Amino acid sequence: MRTVDELDTVSRTTMDARARSGSTRGRIAKSLRELAAPDKVFPALAIVLFFVVWEIVCRVFNVPVFILPKPSEFLGVLIAKWPAILPNAIQTLYTTIVGFALGVLVGAAIGACVGLSRFVYRVTYPLLIGFYSVPKIAVVPILVIWFGIGTIPAILTAAIMCLFPVVVNVATGLATTEPELEDVLRALGASKLDVLRRVGLPRSMPYFFASLKIAVSLAFVGTVVAETVAANIGIGSMMILASSTFDVPLVFAGVFLLAVLGVAMYAIFALIERRVTFWARRNADVAA
Amino acid sequence: MTNGIGTAVAAAPGDRDADDVFVDVQNVRLNYQVGDDSSTLALDETNMTLRRGEFVAIVGPSGCGKSSLLKLASGLRRPSSGEVLVGGSAVVKPIKIVGMAFQNPTMLPWLRTIDNVLMPLQIVEPHRSQFRAKKEEYREMARGLLAEVGLAHFADKYPWELSGGMLQRASLCRALIHDPRLLLLDEPFGALDAFTREDLWQVLQKLWMERHPTVILVTHDLREAVFLADTVHVMSARPGRVLTSHRVDIRRPRTLDDLFTDTASQLVHELRSHISHDRGV
Ligand SMILES: Nc1ncnc2c1ncn2[C@@H]1O[C@H](COP(=O)(O)OP(=O)(O)OP(=O)(O)O)[C@@H](O)[C@H]1O
Ligand SMILES: [Mg+2]
Numbered sequence: 268m269r270t271v272d273e274l275d276t277v278s279r280t281t282m283d284a285r286a287r288s289g290s291t292r293g294r295i296a297k298s299l300r301e302l303a304a305p306d307k308v309f310p311a312l313a314i315v316l317f318f319v320v321w322e323i324v325c326r327v328f329n330v331p332v333f334i335l336p337k338p339s340e341f342l343g344v345l346i347a348k349w350p351a352i353l354p355n356a357i358q359t360l361y362t363t364i365v366g367f368a369l370g371v372l373v374g375a376a377i378g379a380c381v382g383l384s385r386f387v388y389r390v391t392y393p394l395l396i397g398f399y400s401v402p403k404i405a406v407v408p409i410l411v412i413w414f415g416i417g418t419i420p421a422i423l424t425a426a427i428m429c430l431f432p433v434v435v436n437v438a439t440g441l442a443t444t445e446p447e448l449e450d451v452l453r454a455l456g457a458s459k460l461d462v463l464r465r466v467g468l469p470r471s472m473p474y475f476f477a478s479l480k481i482a483v484s485l486a487f488v489g490t491v492v493a494e495t496v497a498a499n500i501g502i503g504s505m506m507i508l509a510s511s512t513f514d515v516p517l518v519f520a521g522v523f524l525l526a527v528l529g530v531a532m533y534a535i536f537a538l539i540e541r542r543v544t545f546w547a548r549r550n551a552d553v554a555a
Numbered sequence: 556m557t558n559g560i561g562t563a564v565a566a567a568p569g570d571r572d573a574d575d576v577f578v579d580v581q582n583v584r585l586n587y588q589v590g591d592d593s594s595t596l597a598l599d600e601t602n603m604t605l606r607r608g609e610f611v612a613i614v615g616p617s618g619c620g621k622s623s624l625l626k627l628a629s630g631l632r633r634p635s636s637g638e639v640l641v642g643g644s645a646v647v648k649p650i651k652i653v654g655m656a657f658q659n660p661t662m663l664p665w666l667r668t669i670d671n672v673l674m675p676l677q678i679v680e681p682h683r684s685q686f687r688a689k690k691e692e693y694r695e696m697a698r699g700l701l702a703e704v705g706l707a708h709f710a711d712k713y714p715w716e717l718s719g720g721m722l723q724r725a726s727l728c729r730a731l732i733h734d735p736r737l738l739l740l741d742e743p744f745g746a747l748d749a750f751t752r753e754d755l756w757q758v759l760q761k762l763w764m765e766r767h768p769t770v771i772l773v774t775h776d777l778r779e780a781v782f783l784a785d786t787v788h789v790m791s792a793r794p795g796r797v798l799t800s801h802r803v804d805i806r807r808p809r810t811l812d813d814l815f816t817d818t819a820s821q822l823v824h825e826l827r828s829h830i831s832h833d834r835g836v
Binding site: 445447450451453454455456457465466469470472 | 657665713733
């Protein structure tokens with residue numbers, strides 16, 4: 268259940284970073300102030316500083332381009348070759364999103380079964396742990412045998428990668444309902460389905476959304492790894508091609524693009540999580 | 556044994572008008588099976604009757620089966636032997652005429668207070684199927700109830716924006732919104748400070764006098780029992796049985812000053828001595 272712990276720390280730190288606020292206007296003013304707050308400015312400065320130091324080190328020690336290109340070089344390549352890079356980026360994003368959607372759907376369904384029934388939980392737990400411990404990359408060759416080179420193995424790798432955090436979180440969220448709350452509803456003659464709809468599902472939403480941002484990052488990793496092995500298009504494939512022709516700046520441009528896309532996708536889902544499950548944070552604030 | 560306000564009532568259920576009995580607990584035993592080989596006898600040969608509209612308080616040492624008795628009355632659990640009758644028929648499954656509140660207010664943090672209060676109407680028929688059509692009417696009803704307990708301005712706040720006492724008021728509203736005929740309260744004011752608690756005694760008394768549900772209140776606070784109840788049942792240590800029952804003959808509406816009269820404090824004293832005696836103190 269490592270993922271749960273990880274998620275917990277992640278959500279807790281974001282929780283702490285955020286202050287409570289009242290009205291909408293107050294909230295907007297607050298987020299503006301937050302943007303300029305030291306805890307937002309310093310991370311941005313750190314990123315800029317990282318590239319500046321990199322640039323300086325390369326220039327001072329005259330590092331050859333085929334070992335470590337300067338940021339100015341690979342950013343230049345990124346802009347110059349953008350028309351050729353763009354279709355690859357779109358392909359990678361497309362594969363990631365389809366794989367992510369597939370993984371989340373299947374993961375949520377499995378998580379619901381496991382979380383709602385102690386029997387299913389006990390029976391499938393060892394199996395799930397077994398699947399979980401296999402490095403997901405190991406399945407890529409199998410997928411290639413089944414589906415050949417192309418988009419499908421990459422989509423499936425992405426889906427498999429993001430399956431488990433979703434399963435674990437949905438199951439945890441559904442399995443832990445306050446017994447007294449259940450009593451209040453059951454004493455009114457509520458069916459199991461009523462309890463699930465009114466309490467179980469809403470309660471598991473924070474767990475679900477916390478898992479989405481982890482899942483989207485993992486789906487991205489899965490896509491790119493599969494592309495490097497078993498695809499003709501996509502950022503992963505582009506980088507392999509570039510490295511075989513010693514086009515090192517293009518390889519680094521690919522890495523940079525991956526980093527930007529990865530952060531962006533994580534941020535989008537972190538934002539959605541923040542919107543949808545605001546009450547969980549407030550509640551935890553009060554409890555803490 | 557008759558001494559002024561506190562009147563010891565005969566425990567036999569037969570001496571009352573049978574039509575008037577609303578809740579009848581008959582020779583109930585409750586055994587909790589823990590694992591395969593160990594079990595806990597929580598209630599043993601418990602008898603208790605409540606008249607329609609009666610306010611009963613149950614006091615007794617910790618772990619004597621008070622919460623278990625409420626579970627039986629609500630139908631959340633079945634007795635191991637004996638029977639619980641509500642309104643003349645045996646309770647075999649949860650019945651919708653019950654409202655419950657616990658020490659922990661258990662509000663849903665993703666719903667505004669008013670929506671928490673409305674929750675029972677989305678579950679209990681006939682409200683459930685009319686909920687969409689009559690939404691505005693129901694909301695007005697909930698607002699009215701919240702106003703009565705002093706939460707008029709907090710209806711649209713989230714539970715985490717309310718204090719402990721406010722949450723407990725809201726929890727009372729949720730228990731009463733579908734106008735239950737049987738109200739089960741398990742130490743609802745146990746976690747509150749003395750002033751808030753006394754405040755809420757009066758709120759509860761008012762709501763009860765307006766709606767007259769039959770109430771079973773489990774409490775550790777003997778003054779609370781004397782202030783609110785028509786009858787106080789004292790239970791023995793586990794396995795629980797009803798040791799004695801006391802009628803409280805203070806006229807209503809009662810005020811906090813009534814608690815400082817000799818007769819009331821004498822009754823509190825007597826209840827305490829029963830409980831200490833049973834503990835072997
Ligand atoms: N679900 C359960 N499984 C097993 N034993 C239980 C269960 N619930 C209660 N018991 C046992 O039954 C006995 C009575 O419990 P109950 O909760 O009814 O006591 P209580 O009078 O409400 O106590 P308190 O005043 O502390 O709330 C206790 O000894 C308890 O350990
Ligand atoms: Mg109890």
